[in-house]
Amino acid sequence: MNQLTLDKFEEAYERVQEVILPTNLIQSDFFSQTTGNKVYLKPENLQLTGAYKIRGAYYKISTLSEEEKQRGLITASAGNHAQGVAYAARKFGVPATIVMPVSTPLLKVNRTKSLGAEVILHGNVYDEACDKALELAEEHGYTFVHPFDDLDVATGQGSIAMEIVKELPTVDTILVPVGGGGLATGVSTLAKMLNPKIHVIGVEPAGANCLQASLRAGAVTTLDRVDTIADGTAVKTPGENIFPYLQENLDDIITIEDDELIVAFLDVLENHKLLVENSGLLTVAALKHLPAENKKVVSILSGGNMDIITLSSVVQNGLIQRSRIFTVSVRLPDVPGQLNKVSGVIADAKGNVIKLEHNQFISVNRNSSVELIITMEAFGEEHKKSIIQALRNAGFEPEERNPRALY
Known part of the structure; x- marks a missing residue:
């Protein structure tokens, strides 16, 4: 539990400034009025690659030796980590191969290719793509950059918590999306280091609640299947290496049904003119699950990489729901x-x-x-x-x- 240190978080925070855009908190009058809390949005959907993943990928690759870099990088991703690794690899001048599920939105596939990475489509969900990436890493000697089960990656993601606390020192609650748990690990661990009173809540899709199942079981648990429109968090198994940190630092888990994401999409688009993908909307939908206590709540919008067909479907279904x-x-x-x-x-x-x-x-x-x-x-x-x-x-x-x- 001593591998994630404040010194490492501070180093990562400084290093990622080389590649990230500022995503200052947006105070939301709309969500504050509708939820009874003081709501702030952390718009990571506005990053260069459309998601927070550039933070962990860049910091991780910056810690690799030249020999590890030159062997070539490989990873598996549902899309956002793919773009983060591809961007970072290009910055460091090293080749990258990305294995993505065949169901990955075309926008994420094309953007990853445009950043110079080789893309291989394999499997129906992230876990199957990850198995293939590990197989290729073994076969070709590539350096594997895990999207979430890596302490350096999680440290890079934790830079978000540093920014939140610097900008809003009196924050009461941080809502963080959960897929495999890397973002939640970095944010919750650093938040507790900076102020143990900060309440950090993970938010998962009800159809891919692998962390909730694992926390209940007291051990990493694999779901039989996942079924959610939040493709970026459609993960069967949370990370083994990061799980102890999640047990220690997450205060709660909220699960969200797909229909709630559809309503959240329209709320964010209409009231804040922000395009946020379904996984990034988990924390917005979770706002309605919190008690109205006039608390300062930060909702992390983790990404905005949504293809047009998905966008059209979400808008149509949202209009029907309303x-x-x-x-x-x-x-x-x-x-x-x-x-x-x-x-x-x-x-x-x-x-x-x-x-x-x-x-x-x-x-x-x-x-x-x-x-x-x-x-x-x-x-x-x-x-x-x-x-x-x-x-x-x-x-x-x-x-x-x-x-x-x-x-």
């Missing part, structure tokens, strides 16, 4: 003018139709009824209810449908 997009079906007699009547009711209620499906074959007797499925926009839950009521008042009997299957 009742800003919804779908109803109505039965109409198959006579002229009925569609015009329905659209008039919706227009008067200030609804905006974005999709129609007119099915004349819902019944054998077309003179009896046809089905009209309408997907439309509303301002929110109350407006949606008023549109549905307007349809009822006009003599229609709207039934809500699942827009996910129709839009």
Whole structure:
């Protein structure tokens, strides 16, 4: 437990200044008002590589011998560590190979390649990619740079805690995302060194809660499977080397459902104009799980590398969750003018139709009824209810449908 020292953290803090951008805390009036605490955001999504991972990767590689560097570097990553290693390798003038899961968003793959690294896609989750990277390291003699289970990497990540405490010395709580645990190790360990009263809470996806399972078991535990949209934290097994530090310094674990991340995405984008990936939103979603105690809470936004297809899906599903997009079906007699009547009711209620499906074959007797499925926009839950009521008042009997299957 004495391998992570204050001297090492201070060295890492100074060294990473060579490559990082300043990510000053953003005081959030919106989240403060909605949660009952004084909320600050730490926007690591604004780093050069779009995530905090550049800190640990750069510091780790800076500690390697010339012989270790020249053998070539290899790592496994779901995307953000990949870019950190690729960037650092380019700065030090050494080759790097990155093994990434085949499900890695295209944006992260292309950005890693653009930084000069060779990318190999292997496995469905990080753990399978890591096994392949270790196999290649053994075969070719590469120097393996672990994305989280490495004390030097964790030390580099801890520079975030140094910045938080320097800027906000009276911070009460730090929320930190957890995948394998490297960021949580660095942040929680240094935070406790600087001020033991700081409460540090790890936040995991409910579908990849490997650290929570391990802490409960009192030993590193491997999940049978992971299932989460937070791809950057989709890890089956936390780090063995860093686990004792997590046991010692993390005060609690909060788990977040995927639906909560979708709402958090819209909240951050609309209120702070920040694009944050799903893993980086874990700490934002966790804000609603904290008691309203007027505490100073820092939420670490760990990254912002989200591809356009994922972004589109999250926005669409977020609008559905907020009742800003919804779908109803109505039965109409198959006579002229009925569609015009329905659209008039919706227009008067200030609804905006974005999709129609007119099915004349819902019944054998077309003179009896046809089905009209309408997907439309509303301002929110109350407006949606008023549109549905307007349809009822006009003599229609709207039934809500699942827009996910129709839009």
